[in-house]
Amino acid sequence: MRLRLIPSRVSVCTLAVFALACAVALVMRTPLAGVVRVASLVAAALLGTALIDVAWSAFAWRRSPLQWRRQLPAAFAIGVQRTLTGTLVNEGSTGWRVALFDQVDASFDVEGLPQTLSVPAQARTTIHYQVTPRRRGPVCFEPADLRVRTCLGTAELLLNIGETEALRVYPNFAAVARYAWLASDNRLAEIGIKAAPQRGAGTDFKQLAEYKAGDSIRHIDWKATQRHQRPIVREYQDERDQRVLFLLDCGRRMRADEGAAAHSGSHFDEALNALMLLAHVALKEGDAVGAMTFGTEPGGQRHFAPRKGSHSLNALMATLYDIEPRATHSDYLLAAAELMRVQRKRALIVVLTNFRDEDSAELEPALRLLRSRHLVLLASLRERVLRELADQPLVGDAKAVEIAGAHLFAQSRRDAFTRLASRDGLLIDVEPAQLPAQLVNRYRAVKRAGLL
Numbered sequence: 306m307r308l309r310l311i312p313s314r315v316s317v318c319t320l321a322v323f324a325l326a327c328a329v330a331l332v333m334r335t336p337l338a339g340v341v342r343v344a345s346l347v348a349a350a351l352l353g354t355a356l357i358d359v360a361w362s363a364f365a366w367r368r369s370p371l372q373w374r375r376q377l378p379a380a381f382a383i384g385v386q387r388t389l390t391g392t393l394v395n396e397g398s399t400g401w402r403v404a405l406f407d408q409v410d411a412s413f414d415v416e417g418l419p420q421t422l423s424v425p426a427q428a429r430t431t432i433h434y435q436v437t438p439r440r441r442g443p444v445c446f447e448p449a450d451l452r453v454r455t456c457l458g459t460a461e462l463l464l465n466i467g468e469t470e471a472l473r474v475y476p477n478f479a480a481v482a483r484y485a486w487l488a489s490d491n492r493l494a495e496i497g498i499k500a501a502p503q504r505g506a507g508t509d510f511k512q513l514a515e516y517k518a519g520d521s522i523r524h525i526d527w528k529a530t531q532r533h534q535r536p537i538v539r540e541y542q543d544e545r546d547q548r549v550l551f552l553l554d555c556g557r558r559m560r561a562d563e564g565a566a567a568h569s570g571s572h573f574d575e576a577l578n579a580l581m582l583l584a585h586v587a588l589k590e591g592d593a594v595g596a597m598t599f600g601t602e603p604g605g606q607r608h609f610a611p612r613k614g615s616h617s618l619n620a621l622m623a624t625l626y627d628i629e630p631r632a633t634h635s636d637y638l639l640a641a642a643e644l645m646r647v648q649r650k651r652a653l654i655v656v657l658t659n660f661r662d663e664d665s666a667e668l669e670p671a672l673r674l675l676r677s678r679h680l681v682l683l684a685s686l687r688e689r690v691l692r693e694l695a696d697q698p699l700v701g702d703a704k705a706v707e708i709a710g711a712h713l714f715a716q717s718r719r720d721a722f723t724r725l726a727s728r729d730g731l732l733i734d735v736e737p738a739q740l741p742a743q744l745v746n747r748y749r750a751v752k753r754a755g756l757l
Contacts, residue, residue: 551583595608658684660722
């Protein structure tokens with residue numbers, strides 16, 4: 306072990322007091338030779354004590370060092386604070402006074418570190434601290450930094466303990482969990498998802514059931530009614546075994562960041578959250594879900610072939626969790642051509658992007674190409690900051706320019722979107738926080754209408 310140490314606060318204060326005492330002695334006209342002789346003896350005694358203390362402490366540490374063990378979750382979710390627990394284990398006969406700082410990945414916000422604590426002999430000491438990941442992707446926890454006070458407190462040993470641990474930060478699954486919880490209690494309206502009729506709403510036969518008030522008479526199964534001697538109706542469900550494919554923009558427009566007030570990061574993070582929620586809903590409905598990215602750097606495109614089953618959501622996130630939008634141009638037409646090549650069976654294509662009015666010349670032919678085979682839903686994220694600029698009080702000339710600019714930009718965007726909507730009604734233009742509910746509502750409307 307390479308020994309690194311620094312003088313302790315006690316040593317520094319002792320030396321300062323000693324130096325002050327020598328200075329006072331000289332000011333009081335004490336003979337210089339006497340001061341030098343006493344100072345030399347005291348300095349030698351202090352140095353000898355420090356050397357013995359450091360040597361003995363280093364020996365005791367080598368014989369039985371502390372062990373650092375973290376209790377980490379299987380994965381993290383971006384923007385979600387987690388309380389982590391770490392344990393210092395002392396199996397030796399020497400107690401230690403330490404200051405610990407765990408080397409958390411630089412993309413985390415950390416609260417509760419460093420901590421100063423005592424670790425008695427033959428004991429365990431547990432600490433807790435909070436971390437909040439601010440970036441998706443792989444993260445790494447390095448060995449913790451430890452400052453160990455020597456037995457007599459003359460110095461502090463600088464050490465690293467613990468192991469390197471690699472984990473992943475995924476998009477926030479809170480929306481999916483909340484949807485599943487509210488769906489079980491029929492309370493989806495609380496998150497803006499409209500209730501869909503359950504009896505007779507689809508076209509695929511589901512089961513026979515006893516007639517209830519409000520059921521359509523045309524759904525009565527007369528043979529089953531005669532057999533059971535009571536009214537029996539046929540229940541239907543939305544069509545299953547269809548395909549939903551996400552076309553996810555990873556270009557510069559998706560780098561827009563709503564700031565700390567939004568609590569969710571960039572538009573791209575919000576788009577991933579919405580993608581997860583709709584994927585969860587579609588998989589529950591028995592559809593296959595896939596995804597393809599565009600607007601990435603050459604070679605950075607991801608493609609997840611449509612598949613069914615609840616396990617597919619985890620596989621989809623494992624494919625997309627570490628993607629970050631780049632300062633690149635998103636070629637809509639090239640992305641549409643590539644999707645047409647890999648996806649030949651008709652599907653619901655959900656285009657997630659941040660549309661601007663100047664994109665119309667590229668986006669219109671791309672949507673036209675996709676609609677030649679697929680049903681296309683264009684979902685665009687609208688910047689919240691533009692609404693806030695437009696709604697701010699009109700105070701002074703500078704504010705007037707800001708407000709006018711925000712209104713002009715928003716009007717140009719609305720006009721371009723209106724031109725697109727005149728050709729196809731499957732369009733969504735909302736602020737990021739509203740996107741998940743709007744996507745689910747539109748998907749369920751498509752299923753009820755049998756548009757696929």
